Amino acid sequence: MGNPIEIKKFSKLQNVGTTVWKRNERERYRVRCVNEAYELLRECLPFDEDEKRLSKVESLRLSIIYIRHLEAILLDERHAQGCNCFDEFQRQLIETESKRFR
Numbered sequence: 494m495g496n497p498i499e500i501k502k503f504s505k506l507q508n509v510g511t512t513v514w515k516r517n518e519r520e521r522y523r524v525r526c527v528n529e530a531y532e533l534l535r536e537c538l539p540f541d542e543d544e545k546r547l548s549k550v551e552s553l554r555l556s557i558i559y560i561r562h563l564e565a566i567l568l569d570e571r572h573a574q575g576c577n578c579f580d581e582f583q584r585q586l587i588e589t590e591s592k593r594f595r
Protein backbone atom coordinates (compact mmCIF):
# COMPACT_ATOMS: atom_id res chain seq x y z
CA MET A 494 0.00 0.00 0.00
CA GLY A 495 3.04 2.25 0.12
CA ASN A 496 2.99 2.60 -3.66
CA PRO A 497 1.18 5.86 -4.60
CA ILE A 498 -0.21 4.26 -7.78
CA GLU A 499 -1.90 1.53 -5.74
CA ILE A 500 -3.36 4.09 -3.35
CA LYS A 501 -4.76 6.06 -6.30
CA LYS A 502 -6.38 2.92 -7.78
CA PHE A 503 -7.88 2.03 -4.44
CA SER A 504 -9.44 5.45 -3.84
CA LYS A 505 -10.82 5.52 -7.39
CA LEU A 506 -12.52 2.14 -6.82
CA GLN A 507 -13.86 3.38 -3.52
CA ASN A 508 -15.35 6.44 -5.30
CA VAL A 509 -17.19 4.23 -7.80
CA GLY A 510 -18.58 2.20 -4.90
CA THR A 511 -19.78 5.34 -3.12
CA THR A 512 -21.44 6.68 -6.28
CA VAL A 513 -23.31 3.41 -6.87
CA TRP A 514 -24.29 3.29 -3.21
CA LYS A 515 -25.55 6.91 -3.35
CA ARG A 516 -27.49 6.20 -6.53
CA ASN A 517 -29.08 3.10 -4.99
CA GLU A 518 -29.85 5.05 -1.83
CA ARG A 519 -31.51 7.84 -3.85
CA GLU A 520 -33.55 5.25 -5.76
CA ARG A 521 -34.65 3.55 -2.53
CA TYR A 522 -35.68 6.95 -1.15
CA ARG A 523 -37.60 7.79 -4.32
CA VAL A 524 -39.43 4.43 -4.27
CA ARG A 525 -40.26 4.89 -0.58
CA CYS A 526 -41.68 8.39 -1.23
CA VAL A 527 -43.81 7.11 -4.13
CA ASN A 528 -45.10 4.20 -2.03
CA GLU A 529 -45.96 6.51 0.87
CA ALA A 530 -47.87 8.80 -1.52
CA TYR A 531 -49.83 5.79 -2.81
CA GLU A 532 -50.62 4.77 0.77
CA LEU A 533 -52.03 8.26 1.44
CA LEU A 534 -53.99 8.16 -1.80
CA ARG A 535 -55.47 4.73 -0.95
CA GLU A 536 -56.64 6.08 2.41
CA CYS A 537 -58.72 8.69 0.53
CA LEU A 538 -60.41 6.13 -1.71
CA PRO A 539 -63.78 4.53 -1.04
CA PHE A 540 -62.32 1.06 -1.03
CA ASP A 541 -61.95 -1.47 1.77
CA GLU A 542 -58.50 -3.01 1.43
CA ASP A 543 -59.13 -5.79 3.95
CA GLU A 544 -59.91 -8.25 1.18
CA LYS A 545 -57.78 -6.97 -1.65
CA ARG A 546 -54.94 -4.50 -1.93
CA LEU A 547 -55.20 -2.16 -4.89
CA SER A 548 -52.25 -2.01 -7.23
CA LYS A 549 -50.80 1.39 -8.15
CA VAL A 550 -52.59 1.43 -11.50
CA GLU A 551 -55.87 0.39 -9.88
CA SER A 552 -55.43 3.12 -7.25
CA LEU A 553 -54.96 5.74 -9.97
CA ARG A 554 -57.93 4.46 -11.97
CA LEU A 555 -60.18 4.43 -8.92
CA SER A 556 -58.99 7.95 -8.00
CA ILE A 557 -60.03 9.26 -11.41
CA ILE A 558 -63.43 7.56 -11.15
CA TYR A 559 -63.92 8.84 -7.59
CA ILE A 560 -63.08 12.45 -8.55
CA ARG A 561 -65.54 12.29 -11.45
CA HIS A 562 -68.17 10.74 -9.16
CA LEU A 563 -67.72 13.55 -6.60
CA GLU A 564 -67.91 16.15 -9.38
CA ALA A 565 -71.16 14.59 -10.56
CA ILE A 566 -72.57 14.82 -7.01
CA LEU A 567 -71.57 18.48 -6.81
CA LEU A 568 -73.45 19.15 -10.04
CA ASP A 569 -76.48 17.16 -8.95
CA GLU A 570 -76.75 15.55 -5.55
CA ARG A 571 -79.33 13.08 -6.89
CA HIS A 572 -76.42 11.48 -8.78
CA ALA A 573 -75.58 9.33 -5.75
CA GLN A 574 -78.93 7.55 -5.94
CA GLY A 575 -78.59 6.08 -9.40
CA CYS A 576 -74.80 6.18 -9.53
CA ASN A 577 -73.05 3.53 -11.56
CA CYS A 578 -69.62 5.22 -11.72
CA PHE A 579 -67.87 2.31 -10.03
CA ASP A 580 -69.57 -0.57 -11.85
CA GLU A 581 -67.01 -0.87 -14.64
CA PHE A 582 -64.09 -0.64 -12.19
CA GLN A 583 -65.62 -3.30 -9.97
CA ARG A 584 -66.22 -5.56 -12.97
CA GLN A 585 -62.59 -5.17 -14.04
CA LEU A 586 -61.36 -5.89 -10.51
CA ILE A 587 -63.33 -9.13 -10.36
CA GLU A 588 -62.04 -10.05 -13.82
CA THR A 589 -58.37 -9.51 -12.93
CA GLU A 590 -58.85 -11.39 -9.65
CA SER A 591 -60.36 -14.40 -11.40
CA LYS A 592 -57.45 -14.37 -13.88
CA ARG A 593 -54.99 -14.32 -10.98
CA PHE A 594 -56.50 -17.46 -9.43
CA ARG A 595 -56.72 -19.43 -12.64
Ligand SMILES: [Zn+2]
Pocket residue numbers: 561562563565572573576577578579
Ligand atom coordinates in the same frame (compact mmCIF):
# COMPACT_ATOMS: atom_id res chain seq x y z
ZN1 LIG B 1 -71.18 8.30 -9.32
